Amino acid sequence: MTTDIAKNKPAARGLPVAVLLAGLSIGFFVAVALATGEVAQLGGQGIVGLLQRMVALGLVALGQTFVILVGSIDLSVAALISAVAVLASHVMQGDPAMILPAILLCLGLCLAVGLVNGVLVAYGGINPLIATLGTGLIVQGVLAASFGALQGAVAREFQVLAYGGVLGVPYSILLFAVLSLAAAFVLDRTLFGARVYAVGGNPEGARLAGIRTERVTLSAHVVASLFAGASGLYLAARLQSGTPWIGRDGIYDLESIAVTVIGGTILAGGKGGVAGTLAGVLLFASLDAAFNMLGIDAFLKQVLRGAIVVAAVAIHAVRTKGHVA
Amino acid sequence: MTAAPALSMSGISKAFPGVRALDGVDFDCLPGEVHAICGENGAGKSTLMKILGGSYRPDAGEIRLAGANMHFTHPRQAAEAGISIIHQELSLLPHRTVAENIFMGREIARRGILDRAAMRETAAALLYRIGAQIDPQAPVSSLSIAMQQLVEIAKALLLDARILVMDEPTAALDERDSRVLLELVGTLRGEGVSIVYISHRMPEVTAIADRITILKDGRKVWTRPREAAPIGEIVRAMVGRDLEDFYPAPPASPPGPVLLAVKDGANAALRDIAFDVRAGEIVGVAGLEDSGKGALAQALVGDAPFSGGTVALRGRPVALRTPRQATAAGIGYLPGDRKREGLALRQSVRDNALLTLRAMAGLFTRPGHGAFAPRAIDGKLRDMDVRAADFGQEIGTLSGGNQQKAIIVRWLAQASDILVFVEPTRGIDIAAKAAIYRTMRAFADSGRGIVVVSSDMPELIGVADRILVMHQGGISGQLPRGAGEEEVMHLALGLADAPQREARA
Numbered sequence: 001m002t003t004d005i006a007k008n009k010p011a012a013r014g015l016p017v018a019v020l021l022a023g024l025s026i027g028f029f030v031a032v033a034l035a036t037g038e039v040a041q042l043g044g045q046g047i048v049g050l051l052q053r054m055v056a057l058g059l060v061a062l063g064q065t066f067v068i069l070v071g072s073i074d075l076s077v078a079a080l081i082s083a084v085a086v087l088a089s090h091v092m093q094g095d096p097a098m099i100l101p102a103i104l105l106c107l108g109l110c111l112a113v114g115l116v117n118g119v120l121v122a123y124g125g126i127n128p129l130i131a132t133l134g135t136g137l138i139v140q141g142v143l144a145a146s147f148g149a150l151q152g153a154v155a156r157e158f159q160v161l162a163y164g165g166v167l168g169v170p171y172s173i174l175l176f177a178v179l180s181l182a183a184a185f186v187l188d189r190t191l192f193g194a195r196v197y198a199v200g201g202n203p204e205g206a207r208l209a210g211i212r213t214e215r216v217t218l219s220a221h222v223v224a225s226l227f228a229g230a231s232g233l234y235l236a237a238r239l240q241s242g243t244p245w246i247g248r249d250g251i252y253d254l255e256s257i258a259v260t261v262i263g264g265t266i267l268a269g270g271k272g273g274v275a276g277t278l279a280g281v282l283l284f285a286s287l288d289a290a291f292n293m294l295g296i297d298a299f300l301k302q303v304l305r306g307a308i309v310v311a312a313v314a315i316h317a318v319r320t321k322g323h324v325a
Numbered sequence: 326m327t328a329a330p331a332l333s334m335s336g337i338s339k340a341f342p343g344v345r346a347l348d349g350v351d352f353d354c355l356p357g358e359v360h361a362i363c364g365e366n367g368a369g370k371s372t373l374m375k376i377l378g379g380s381y382r383p384d385a386g387e388i389r390l391a392g393a394n395m396h397f398t399h400p401r402q403a404a405e406a407g408i409s410i411i412h413q414e415l416s417l418l419p420h421r422t423v424a425e426n427i428f429m430g431r432e433i434a435r436r437g438i439l440d441r442a443a444m445r446e447t448a449a450a451l452l453y454r455i456g457a458q459i460d461p462q463a464p465v466s467s468l469s470i471a472m473q474q475l476v477e478i479a480k481a482l483l484l485d486a487r488i489l490v491m492d493e494p495t496a497a498l499d500e501r502d503s504r505v506l507l508e509l510v511g512t513l514r515g516e517g518v519s520i521v522y523i524s525h526r527m528p529e530v531t532a533i534a535d536r537i538t539i540l541k542d543g544r545k546v547w548t549r550p551r552e553a554a555p556i557g558e559i560v561r562a563m564v565g566r567d568l569e570d571f572y573p574a575p576p577a578s579p580p581g582p583v584l585l586a587v588k589d590g591a592n593a594a595l596r597d598i599a600f601d602v603r604a605g606e607i608v609g610v611a612g613l614e615d616s617g618k619g620a621l622a623q624a625l626v627g628d629a630p631f632s633g634g635t636v637a638l639r640g641r642p643v644a645l646r647t648p649r650q651a652t653a654a655g656i657g658y659l660p661g662d663r664k665r666e667g668l669a670l671r672q673s674v675r676d677n678a679l680l681t682l683r684a685m686a687g688l689f690t691r692p693g694h695g696a697f698a699p700r701a702i703d704g705k706l707r708d709m710d711v712r713a714a715d716f717g718q719e720i721g722t723l724s725g726g727n728q729q730k731a732i733i734v735r736w737l738a739q740a741s742d743i744l745v746f747v748e749p750t751r752g753i754d755i756a757a758k759a760a761i762y763r764t765m766r767a768f769a770d771s772g773r774g775i776v777v778v779s780s781d782m783p784e785l786i787g788v789a790d791r792i793l794v795m796h797q798g799g800i801s802g803q804l805p806r807g808a809g810e811e812e813v814m815h816l817a818l819g820l821a822d823a824p825q826r827e828a829r830a
Binding site for chain 1: 400401404416417418419420421425428429430431432434437438439441
């Protein structure tokens with residue numbers, strides 16, 4: 001009867017942080033573009049460039065959001081990205097007929113790594129930091145040792161993923177948008193999503209409610225690995241051939257965690273979502289673009305990013321403290 | 326009694342290593358009945374309910390629901406059979422909405438896709454049924470504890486529970502919220518739900534229960550209808566046991582000057598705390614689980630400090646904002662949870678005994694010299710009769726009694742004036758208990774003071790020279806040596822002011 005005292009809009013939850021963060025990012029980008037006179041960056045071309053900067057990190061971060069929400073973490077994504085990029089170019093060897101087999105093989109590898117991670121964490125009870133660090137090191141090691149035998153380049157047709165598009169919108173951005181929507185839908189509207197939040201929020205409570213928490217954790221790890229694979233395939237398409245270091249050099253493991261946390265997903269699990277992660281990725285992309293316009297040196301860029309990560313998480317910590325107490 | 330019991334448990338026994346938690350307990354509950362279970366901490370109430378809820382399996386005995394024999398191996402089975410347990414610790418997801426919480430693990434979905442509208446409506450209907458004015462879309466973290474409790478109940482009702490177990494549901498609630506909850510219990514009873522009600526609050530129990538069962542040391546004392554169970558009888562049945570005579574003799578001389586004086590102490594969990602401890606005195610602190618007795622210990626040692634009031638040691642005001650300040654001022658702490666808060670389990674007995682000395686030492690103190698020398702600390706450990714093959718062995722391998730003695734050595738080495746003990750003999754066997762009591766007495770007799778917080782009432786009565794009894798964050802009374810358990814229980818239950826309340830009504 002009187003239950004509709006405060007009629008919250010269903011989607012309002014979790015949005016403010018994401019909107020605020022996205023607004024700040026865009027504001028910063030626009031301000032720098034105007035200040036440096038690079039007004040061209042604000043045109044269609046510039047916007048597409050900015051969005052394209054989001055794709056590689058964004059894809060990994062979507063997967064990372066699943067594992068962090070479930071209360072775990074995945075440090076093996078960087079090595080997996082490298083492995084997928086190398087494997088894709090090696091299998092294709094420039095032959096368009098091999099595109100599909102290469103993609104399937106790569107996703108199969110991701111599935112396997114995700115299953116191993118999930119089994120170690122969910123059933124083996126191994127701390128996820130250690131378990132995924134270990135699998136990441138193994139993947140990286142095998143890759144480095146066998147890279148001599150794994151030369152190759154992706155098919156020119158496959159590179160369309162990175163360089164082609166419709167109506168001026170690159171396919172990569174479309175792919176990223178579709179996968180983002182899918183991830184958001186799964187987390188927000190499906191049974192699996194509800195269980196991810198339940199397990200991350202209160203593992204014991206979820207178990208007592210009859211949820212098979214191990215399966216949920218395992219599945220989240222598989223999702224994270226598959227998203228890392230998507231990111232690896234995109235990078236292979238962009239760079240034409242993979243090297244064993246592209247994942248590591250891109251710091252995709254730590255940066256995917258950073259943007260997820262900046263976006264308001266808490267490391268303990270159970271709170272957060274895709275919108276925040278996307279905002280976090282946009283922040284990083286805007287910073288990169290803006291630093292380029294400003295001509296800031298690469299090392300200083302790293303320092304500034306680090307400072308921003310700490311500041312963003314500190315702001316979250318203060319907000320949460322005030323809320324809980 | 327004509328109706329068939331909705332629940333009947335008979336001959337339930339359960340033993341844990343070293344403890345017989347339940348011994349042949351019979352319990353039943355009729356449809357539409359509120360059956361209260363009362364007993365001291367450790368009487369076996371929680372174990373009985375964990376067996377009913379499928380968390381534990383009984384060693385012997387059987388559970389029947391409406392006549393049918395049941396064997397639960399997982400909490401889920403008990404839930405599906407219509408048993409819902411509302412635990413003391415809430416199992417809610419703070420960041421999710423009320424509706425999402427009510428449906429946790431039982432979401433309405435079609436082909437894996439959630440039907441949020443249906444869940445919202447069902448949640449709203451359930452909340453309306455229990456008279457809770459809560460928006461199903463509100464995040465749980467925005468609700469008060471009382472409201473969260475109502476959400477837990479709605480969650481239980483979603484499963485169409487026929488048996489609802491409420492374990493201290495009002496422990497965290499104030500007077501007015503408690504009344505709301507009790508009204509709800511009455512409503513559910515009217516709908517034919519069987520309610521097992523566990524509470525320490527006597528007025529509540531006698532107001533709501535149709536029948537009352539008393540457990541004591543794992544055995545059933547009696548089950549009576551409410552009319553045949555006045556509060557006095559209940560309390561007597563809960564505490565009636567023999568005092569054992571392994572407590573040390575009281576001191577021959579009266580206590581000395583005031584060592585520790587607390588005035589107007591208060592923080593989030595405490596109010597109006599005022600008491601003092603004299604030289605040579607052991608002051609006991611009694612109270613139920615949620616009474617604030619643990620918070621008082623934490624405040625004295627600076628762990629969760631007083632936010633108001635003054636503390637003076639030997640007449641000089643001291644700040645106790647952190648454990649380090651308390652230690653420096655001369656207050657030592659022997660926590661109740663030894664394994665988590667008291668010991669570095671994987672380090673040696675010697676290292677554990679040296680912990681405080683080393684913590685308080687200057688940065689450039691030479692280790693292994695003076696008071697830090699192995700020989701010095703070994704001597705102290707031997708004086709305390711800590712039994713270990715070698716003081717270099719891991720302290721985790723020692724018995725609870727020897728561990729506790731090693732912690733006492735730690736504070737003796739620091740020359741503390743006041744020791745704060747919490748549950749000093751929890752998990753310790755009888756012989757070691759007696760040794761620890763003697764040590765406490767000897768410490769006090771050497772002109773220092775002890776504050777001992779304990780849930781073990783005979784222990785407090787046997788060892789303390791004076792007992793402060795706490796109730797709802799305040800000190801509800803003070804009893805001299807020789808007080809009976811019933812007097813303590815009366816104060817702990819907040820019954821001292823019961824007559825006034827009746828007069829007001």
